[in-house]
Amino acid sequence: MTTRILxxxxxxxxxxxxxxxxxxxxxxxxxxxxxxxxxVDPAIYGVTADxxxxxxxxxxxxxxYVGVDxxxxxxxxxxRYRPLAWIVGAPVIRSMARIVYDxxxxxxxxxxxxxxxxxx
Numbered sequence: 001m002t003t004r005i006l007x008x009x010x011x012x013x014x015x016x017x018x019x020x021x022x023x024x025x026x027x028x029x030x031x032x033x034x035x036x037x038x039x040v041d042p043a044i045y046g047v048t049a050d051x052x053x054x055x056x057x058x059x060x061x062x063x064x065y066v067g068v069d070x071x072x073x074x075x076x077x078x079x080r081y082r083p084l085a086w087i088v089g090a091p092v093i094r095s096m097a098r099i100v101y102d103x104x105x106x107x108x109x110x111x112x113x114x115x116x117x118x119x120x
Contacts (some may be wrong), residue, residue, distance in 0.1 A: 002032070003058060005032060005057075006044075006045050006056070006058070007037075008036070008038070009036040011109060013109060022110055025078065028079070030078060033073075044059070055067045056070045059078075067098065072081040074094045
């Protein structure tokens, strides 16, 4: 089953990271699909554009993964990143990573997104 990744191509940080994953996956035949929330209907992922801009979303085997869980799923399918998926996926580390991502990183990126879309 193909893993589809919904990301914000207008976010320089998000775009750089996802483009890196895309190059890595393409070079190794990993069947990822990449959807820019600015050009695809995010309802496919069961979210609005605003919700999609707040966190990374991944659709895999009919289930949507969000935030740290989405990153762990992506990394687990990429040989170079499997050790990172294993480490971050460990229960205590995953809990800490969720706090950092959900409380600090994702809100900071979302606020930057709002500033970009509101400036002329």
